Amino acid sequence: MFRRVLATAPAQASRALQSTARPTTSSFARTITPAAQPARRSYHEKVLDHYNNPRNVGSMGKNQQDVGTGLVGAPACGDVMKIQIKVDPKDDTITDVKFKTFGCGSAIASSSYLTELVKGMTLEQASRIRNTEIAKELCLPPVKLHCSMLAEDGIKSAISNYYSKNPKAKTTNLGGTGSSMPKIEVETLRSDAPAATATA
Amino acid sequence: MPHTDEPEAPEIEEHHESGVHADLSDEEYHQHADLYMERMHEQVEELQEGREDVEVDYAAGVLSVTFPPNGTYIVNKQPANKQIWLSSPLSGPKRYDWVVSGESMHQKAEGGSGDWVYMRDGTRMSELLRKELGISIDLMEEGDATKKPTVDPVE
Numbered sequence: 001m002f003r004r005v006l007a008t009a010p011a012q013a014s015r016a017l018q019s020t021a022r023p024t025t026s027s028f029a030r031t032i033t034p035a036a037q038p039a040r041r042s043y044h045e046k047v048l049d050h051y052n053n054p055r056n057v058g059s060m061g062k063n064q065q066d067v068g069t070g071l072v073g074a075p076a077c078g079d080v081m082k083i084q085i086k087v088d089p090k091d092d093t094i095t096d097v098k099f100k101t102f103g104c105g106s107a108i109a110s111s112s113y114l115t116e117l118v119k120g121m122t123l124e125q126a127s128r129i130r131n132t133e134i135a136k137e138l139c140l141p142p143v144k145l146h147c148s149m150l151a152e153d154g155i156k157s158a159i160s161n162y163y164s165k166n167p168k169a170k171t172t173n174l175g176g177t178g179s180s181m182p183k184i185e186v187e188t189l190r191s192d193a194p195a196a197t198a199t200a
Numbered sequence: 201m202p203h204t205d206e207p208e209a210p211e212i213e214e215h216h217e218s219g220v221h222a223d224l225s226d227e228e229y230h231q232h233a234d235l236y237m238e239r240m241h242e243q244v245e246e247l248q249e250g251r252e253d254v255e256v257d258y259a260a261g262v263l264s265v266t267f268p269p270n271g272t273y274i275v276n277k278q279p280a281n282k283q284i285w286l287s288s289p290l291s292g293p294k295r296y297d298w299v300v301s302g303e304s305m306h307q308k309a310e311g312g313s314g315d316w317v318y319m320r321d322g323t324r325m326s327e328l329l330r331k332e333l334g335i336s337i338d339l340m341e342e343g344d345a346t347k348k349p350t351v352d353p354v355e
Contacts, residue, residue: 076280132292142272145293146285
């Protein structure tokens with residue numbers, strides 16, 4: 001299912017995108033019908049930039065020991081994000097990161113920007129990223145704040161997956177928020193889907 | 201936009217005995233959600249009457265409230281998750297689930313004694329709306345079966 005829907009390099013869409021301000025792929029998510037609005041709101045240029053030139057698109061071997069995979073969202077909602085991090089076990093820094101997102105332009109931009117942010121961070125630092133940072137940087141409108149939250153969930157999910165595979169790694173309680181694990185809403189279609197719990 | 205980058209640990213407000221995340225059917229979900237959205241709509245329309253700078257729009261299941269100086273609030277149903285999603289310019293995005301409280305106690309099972317709760321920190325949507333918009337949503341009005349009888353017996 002993933003392979004089919006997770007094209008974020010919008011080769012054919014980018015041309016369409018440049019002429020209209022909206023992605024024309026079917027991934028344009030739920031919400032407000034624009035019909036009644038007099039002024040057409042367009043995506044912020046930073047969002048467009050990430051949409052046209054997404055950073056770090058791709059996949060890593062899910063079963064590699066040093067890879068943490070986070071999978072968040074639900075197709076029925078219109079947004080699914082997969083974020084993978086490669087961690088250097090010597091110092092718990094993120095040496096590489098890949099993402100694939102199915103969803104609206106803001107969701108793609110949020111996850112793309114997130115991958116830019118976390119590369120080079122320690123797991124501890126990455127776990128402290130807040131959706132507010134992402135939303136502020138991309139100037140997300142109110143209706144799209146949920147996308148930035150999903151990106152935050154995604155990196156936390158990836159980190160916790162890494163910890164569950166590497167229990168000896170130094171643990172963090174997710175940046176001191178003490179919050180419970182983000183609810184992973186996606187249906188696990190495969191039995192080897194990543195676990196969501198972190199073990200000490 | 202949310203105004204803090206490093207939110208402190210959320211205060212858990214009036215946590216009655218923590219409710220149980222209800223397992224709703226689609227129909228029940230829509231009933232509860234629609235009722236809540238309507239009540240909210242009524243309340244913010246009243247707000248609008250008192251102030252010229254408040255704008256309210258409710259279309260296609262999306263309630264949008266422009267409320268200076270805070271900013272714009274967006275509230276919408278998310279049927280796929282059986283949630284109500286809220287986006288606040290002050291506190292950011294939240295997703296609320298229907299939680300029923302104390303079924304074993306004084307409420308009937310179908311009394312609808314529940315609320316929309318953000319499972320991550322236990323806060324209620326009505327609490328946020330009260331704090332940030334000054335409106336109160338009371339689901340227990342108007343002849344709710346579980347409401348205790350008032351002082352004067354009618355006869």
